[in-house]
Amino acid sequence: xxxxxxxxxxxxxxxxxxxxxxxxxxxxxxxxxxxxxxxxxxxxxxxxxxxxxxxxxxxxxxxxxxxxxxxxxxxxxxxxxxxxxxxxxxxxxxxxxxxxxxxxxxxxxxxxxxxx
Numbered sequence: 001x002x003x004x005x006x007x008x009x010x011x012x013x014x015x016x017x018x019x020x021x022x023x024x025x026x027x028x029x030x031x032x033x034x035x036x037x038x039x040x041x042x043x044x045x046x047x048x049x050x051x052x053x054x055x056x057x058x059x060x061x062x063x064x065x066x067x068x069x070x071x072x073x074x075x076x077x078x079x080x081x082x083x084x085x086x087x088x089x090x091x092x093x094x095x096x097x098x099x100x101x102x103x104x105x106x107x108x109x110x111x112x113x114x115x116x
Contacts, residue, residue: 012029019061020040037095044061044064067087
């Protein structure tokens with residue numbers, strides 16, 4: 001299972017245009033622990049900086065068409081993180097969402113692109 005933590009909303013990275021396909025537009029972006037994740041109208045792109053200096057970058061691309069099921073969980077009294085889980089043809093993904101971010105916004109975005 002792959003897992004990431006979204007810490008805050010951030011501007012969409014400038015260098016994203018190099019990997020977008022025609023008709024694909026970024027919708028929103030989030031900071032992760034070392035890099036960023038971008039939701040587009042077609043997929044979720046997660047950039048994962050590796051190594052001591054973070055010069056090696058691994059890119060994960062999760063097309064919405066591969067999502068079979070998802071769940072979202074808001075935080076509780078003693079649980080400070082919210083979670084978004086995606087079950088895809090590639091496997092199970094877990095995204096922890098820091099307190100203060102709108103988990104329902106992500107839930108609506110996933111629903112819009114998967115069901116729309």
